[in-house]
Amino acid sequence: MTRRLRMGMIGGGPGAFIGPVHRIAAEMDREIELVAGAFSSDAARSAAAGEVYRIDPARAYSDVAAMLAGEAARDDGIDFVAIVSPNHHHLPAARAALAAGIPVLSDKPMTATLAEAKELAALVAAAGLPYGLTYTYSGYPLVREARARIAAGAIGTVRKVVVEYPQGWLAGEAAGKQAEWRVDPARAGDGGCIGDIGVHAFHLAEFVTGLAVTELLADLGAVVPGRALDDDCTVLLRFANGARGVLLASQIEVGELNGLRFRIYGDKGGLTWRQEEPNTLILNRLDGSSEVIRAGTGLLGPDAAARSRTPGGHPEGYLEAFANLYRDFAAQLRGEPAPLLPGIAEGLRSMAFIAAAVAASRARAGWVTLDI
Numbered sequence: 001m002t003r004r005l006r007m008g009m010i011g012g013g014p015g016a017f018i019g020p021v022h023r024i025a026a027e028m029d030r031e032i033e034l035v036a037g038a039f040s041s042d043a044a045r046s047a048a049a050g051e052v053y054r055i056d057p058a059r060a061y062s063d064v065a066a067m068l069a070g071e072a073a074r075d076d077g078i079d080f081v082a083i084v085s086p087n088h089h090h091l092p093a094a095r096a097a098l099a100a101g102i103p104v105l106s107d108k109p110m111t112a113t114l115a116e117a118k119e120l121a122a123l124v125a126a127a128g129l130p131y132g133l134t135y136t137y138s139g140y141p142l143v144r145e146a147r148a149r150i151a152a153g154a155i156g157t158v159r160k161v162v163v164e165y166p167q168g169w170l171a172g173e174a175a176g177k178q179a180e181w182r183v184d185p186a187r188a189g190d191g192g193c194i195g196d197i198g199v200h201a202f203h204l205a206e207f208v209t210g211l212a213v214t215e216l217l218a219d220l221g222a223v224v225p226g227r228a229l230d231d232d233c234t235v236l237l238r239f240a241n242g243a244r245g246v247l248l249a250s251q252i253e254v255g256e257l258n259g260l261r262f263r264i265y266g267d268k269g270g271l272t273w274r275q276e277e278p279n280t281l282i283l284n285r286l287d288g289s290s291e292v293i294r295a296g297t298g299l300l301g302p303d304a305a306a307r308s309r310t311p312g313g314h315p316e317g318y319l320e321a322f323a324n325l326y327r328d329f330a331a332q333l334r335g336e337p338a339p340l341l342p343g344i345a346e347g348l349r350s351m352a353f354i355a356a357a358v359a360a361s362r363a364r365a366g367w368v369t370l371d372i
Contacts, residue, residue: 011089031330109191194249202353217236218356218361278318
């Protein structure tokens with residue numbers, strides 16, 4: 001297939017943050033184009049979004065079923081859907097697409113609950129269609145470089161993993177479309193902060209180290225009075241090789257923006273990366289020496305180099321990382337390998353993490369097993 005892949009979007013209507021991000025990322029490498037969407041359950045709002053995205057007005061549909069039916073009737077119908085709606089929509093939207101024979105790329109988390117995730121995993125297996133998840137930070141070139149260097153033994157045996165994701169935007173009243181659904185159990189699911197950003201931190205910890213979390217001890221809190229879901233999280237981790245870890249995620253740390261960071265320590269060295277300065281990876285060695293690894297230079301391994309678009313000193317960031325996941329998904333649709341794209345396995349583990357952390361914290365259960 002040499003033509004551009006045609007994408008239909010579910011969600012991303014007026015006032016959405018992530019919808020425009022998906023559109024920009026999908027189209028960055030000109031492998032994909034947004035041609036259709038069910039951008040809102042309100043027909044007028046969906047039509048308004050279609051105008052903003054500059055698609056054919058006839059392809060801005062009133063709901064998912066209408067989009068799938070309308071696109072199936074066209075010779076130039078969509079090749080896949082991107083689900084960018086709140087969590088409670090993920091399962092029904094994916095179920096409908098898969099039933100129509102349409103591959104799915106979904107925003108994280110996989111679904112609103114672990115039970116839904118298990119149902120979706122069975123549907124994907126039965127359909128035999130590509131399914132991917134946009135765990136954005138795994139698309140950064142230097143995150144992939146860190147993964148490759150750890151796998152090659154650059155820091156020796158992993159002993160300690162510290163991953164932090166601080167934000168402060170929900171320290172007060174949850175006002176506005178983006179805040180309101182995230183603190184609503186009916187739309188967000190079982191987890192608040194843990195399901196919104198904590199799950200990013202969890203995925204990054206496993207993705208970069210190549211190690212599975214086997215046990216956790218969780219302390220989740222709803223700090224803002226009256227809030228039904230957690231907004232501040234501390235989780236201790238134990239990994240399959242015996243390494244210990246700490247996951248900190250919070251949305252009530254005033255002044256913090258999007259401070260995702262990991263520090264990974266082995267018996268020979270350590271690696272540090274910050275999302276707010278994503279073009280630098282620091283490798284510290286046991287002998288006291290340090291190496292500063294820059295994006296876009298000739299020092300990167302093949303995967304990180306292939307996911308870099310500009311020379312060193314020309315910063316790349318969030319949109320480019322997102323675009324790398326879309327590039328990976330396009331490769332899958334064309335029948336090419338894309339082994340680092342998160343999918344069903346990562347989705348199930350992440351949902352199991354959320355469920356285990358929420359339940360263990362509520363019950364004050366101490367250490368619990370993560371066995372999916």
